[in-house]
Amino acid sequence: DIQMTQSPSTLSASVGDRVTITCRASQSISNLLAWYQQKPGKAPKLLIYKASSLENGVPSRFSGGGSGTEFTLTISGLQPDDFATYYCQQYDSYSFTFGPGTKVDFK
Amino acid sequence: QVQLVESGGGVVQPGRSLRLSCAASGFTFSSYDMHWVRQAPGKGLEWVAAIWYEGRNKRHDGSDKVYADSVKGRFTLSRDNSNNTLFLQMNSLSAEDTAVYYCARPAGSSVSWRYFDLWGRGTLVTVSS
Numbered sequence: 431d432i433q434m435t436q437s438p439s440t441l442s443a444s445v446g447d448r449v450t451i452t453c454r455a456s457q458s459i460s461n462l463l464a465w466y467q468q469k470p471g472k473a474p475k476l477l478i479y480k481a482s483s484l485e486n487g488v489p490s491r492f493s494g495g496g497s498g499t500e501f502t503l504t505i506s507g508l509q510p511d512d513f514a515t516y517y518c519q520q521y522d523s524y525s526f527t528f529g530p531g532t533k534v535d536f537k
Numbered sequence: 538q539v540q541l542v543e544s545g546g547g548v549v550q551p552g553r554s555l556r557l558s559c560a561a562s563g564f565t566f567s568s569y570d571m572h573w574v575r576q577a578p579g580k581g582l583e584w585v586a587a588i589w590y591e592g593r594n595k596r597h598d599g600s601d602k603v604y605a606d607s608v609k610g611r612f613t614l615s616r617d618n619s620n621n622t623l624f625l626q627m628n629s630l631s632a633e634d635t636a637v638y639y640c641a642r643p644a645g646s647s648v649s650w651r652y653f654d655l656w657g658r659g660t661l662v663t664v665s666s
Contacts, residue, residue, distance in 0.1 A: 431606075464652035466582075473639055473656035474574075474582065480649065517582055521643075521651040524603045526572070526584035 432456050432520050436529035442537040447508045451532045453501045453518035462522040465494055465503045468531075469514045477516075478503065508534070539563035539655060541640045546660030551631055559623040559640030559657055567591045567618035570643055572653065573625050575636035583607070585638070586625065588614045590646060607633075630664045637661050 433456040443449050453463065461481040466474035476485045478494035481501055491506045505512055513536060518529040545557040559571070570593070573585040585608055589601040596603065602614050613626040623640055642655040 462648065462651075466653075468582075473658055474653070475656075476652060476654050479644070479652040479654075485654065519582075519652065522648070524587070525605070526574075526587075526651075528582040528584065531581045 431525040432459060432523050432527050434518055434520055434527045434529040436516075436518060436532050438532060439530065440533045440535065442535055443508050444537045445508055445510060449505045449508055449534060451503045451516055451518075451534075453496075453503070453529050455499045455501075455520055458498045459520045459522035461497045462520060463494075463496070463501050464519045464521060465492075466517045466519065467512075467514045468517065474517065505534075541642065541655060541657035543638060543640050543657045543660040546638065546662045548663045548665060549630055550666050551664055553630055554626070554628045555630060555662060557625040557627065557638055557660060557662070559625075561621045561623065561640075561642070564642075564655075566616075566621040570646055570651075571616060571623045572641045572643065573614070573623075574639045574641050574653070574656075575634075576639070576659075577633075577636045580636075583636075586612060586614045588616055588623070591618055593646060627662070630662075632664050635662060635664045 435454045437452050463481045465478040468474045482494045493504045495502045515531045515533045517531050542560045549555045572587045586604045611629045615624045637659040639659045640657040641653040644650040644654040
């Protein structure tokens, strides 16, 4: 099975900061990677698919990049609504593995 | 409106069974693969199982379902396309199965579209004596 890792596990930041989360796959997954945002008690929300495509309705301050085994999620100008946990997910194989998550909290 | 609504969660004793349902509306349910994803309290997301849409070519082993190793042989996925409902039959439950169970729909069936663009709110399953 494909394993996914994320770094950092926790990221402390302030409103207006530019933050970047890294996700790595144990083998190449081309660009078959999605990013989700989850807030406490809520279902995950799709942000990015195909590594860099922005889901409809998601603010343009979110951007994704990478291919193969290394990927990034960048938030340019962190907003109060962005404090949440972020997960990457590979959908190249039928294990649909999620990364362990990155919690973005207030510095 | 386009939505998924899970039900059937609750408290169940170890070793017992539980059946979850996911009611779909606002889209052509029969045309989509459907998935379950779970999240243990305070933990991350874990993909559980998927079932193919009606008419999709079966897997090499002849099945139209795939399961995570952690639930294989204990959980069974089914669907009722006439009533737009997905089911997850969970047997031989243990404390490790305690989680919020989400129903999720991929954007499409081809490999490039298998990310989840629609999620339900989830239903909590607690396995405890």
